[in-house]
Amino acid sequence: MEGSAGCRVRWLVDEKDGAPNFAMRQFDVAPGGHTPRHSHPYEHEIYVLEGAGEVIEGDQPRPLKAGDVVYVAPDDVHQFRNTGTTTMKFLCMVPHIPEGTPVKVLPECAG
């Protein structure tokens, strides 16, 4: 996706598994990489698995490490950046919205 760098996403649970409402995704962000700085009308629920980074919420960066939890509210501008020397990995839960409904989940980054 435009605005991302060094970022891959794997969909661990989604509609292909029969999940009607929520999807679980794993993001792998390379050192120096980041997700796009963006907003959308649905929330993220993030759990950091490993690595070191930061989340930009509005203009404020907040450091992140393994075990940290981030709630991104609907329409909040956000970006995740790897500030460490190893891959930063985190889980990200989003509503799974079927095609054709007013809210569509954005791709975030490649993969």
Ligand SMILES: [Zn+2]
């Ligand atoms: Zn997002």
